[in-house]
Structure formats: C-alpha cells, structure tokens
Amino acid sequence: QKEVEQNSGPLSVPEGAIASLNCTYSDRGSQSFFWYRQYSGKSPELIMSIYSNGDKEDGRFTAQLNKASQYVSLLIRDSQPSDSATYLCAVVPGGGADGLTFGKGTHLIIQP
C-alpha cells in the first residue's frame, strides 16, 4: 500500500521562528508532491507544489524534496499566528493515474 507519513503534532512554534514540517512517502516512483493548508472547518488550500529534487521558494514558504530519501518538507519562515492550521502533505504515486495520496496532516500552532 502506498503511504504518506506525517507527524500529526501538534507542532508548536513561537511567532517569528521557522516552522519545519516533514513528510515521508513509500512509493519510490512518486513524481509530484504538494503541500495543502487546511484551517479548522475549511477546505484544503494549495500552498506549494514541487516536482524535482532541491528547494522551491515562494514568499515565506520553502518546499524541499529529496527523492533518494523519499522525503519532502515545508519550511515556513517568520511564522505568523495566521499560519496556525493543519498542513497536509500529498503525493501522486508512480504512474500518476491514482490521484493524490494524502498524509494525515500536521497540526501547526504558532504561539504569539
């Protein structure tokens, strides 16, 4: 079974610090990786997508992918209370025909 693993948290980070969210996946053939943010009672919102090894930066967010280690992470710099949410890692397993596999999500709390 193709799995995506995340620490469910809660992960508590002081305001202004860097929040680091991690995700591992089991299918070595996976090609597409996504981070979604979901506020309580709301729908998921795409934050970042990454397809190749290395870092991808967008504002305060940086996604990092290491396919050899089957590891993807999300860094949030200068964390704000509004970043408090559940962050879902999602992976497209090899072949791409089966759609997204979501991790269980990490609950992030930014402490003012």
Place this chain on the structure above:
Amino acid sequence: DTEVTQTPKHLVMGMTNKKSLKCEQHMGHRAMYWYKQKAKKPPELMFVYSYEKLSINESVPSRFSPECPNSSLLNLHLHALQPEDSALYLCASSQAYLGGLGANVLTFGAGSRLTVL
C-alpha cells in the same frame, strides 16, 4: 473565476431521504473530484471524473451516486445514508485530465457539511 462552488454548505438528512450535493467550476478544468473528510482525518477520494466520464470509483457504497452533467458541473446524489456517512464532502477540480500535466493540482470548494440523523 478561480473558484469551485459547492451547495448546500450544510445539509441535515434522515436515513430515508434523497438529497443531492452540487458542485460547479468555470475555470475550464477537465477533471472533477469528490472527496469525503471526517474530523481530524485527511480527505479520502471517492470519485474522479475526467472529461465528464467516471475514471475512478474508490469502492464507494452505492448509496452515493455521482453524476457529471457537463464539464462544469458535478453532482453527488445521496440515498439511504447511514449516520457514519456524516462528514465534510469536498468537491475539487484540476486543469488537466487525470495523469496529465497539471493533474492533481487541485482547487477545492468550501465543502458541504453533511449530517445524517
């Protein structure tokens, strides 16, 4: 228009009722999805339509019946549901057909919160 619109936002129904959830997008996306999400759990894929044809049915009970009347609309017909079917039902769409470039870059609607009594 960069939104996926879902109606109703909230629905309460009895186990003998028949109701429908509706979803609409005008972004020209060719794939549309239904997900089910229980509290503190990730979204679970139910159905995928690609070019208005059902591509994936993730072994969903027949009391859930999807319909895609055209490329902009997606319905989920509900009949004889059980209390354990109470959840947030999310509709999503993506630009490309399933498996193609841009597939799985999902835009989600706000969801329909269903309560079955």
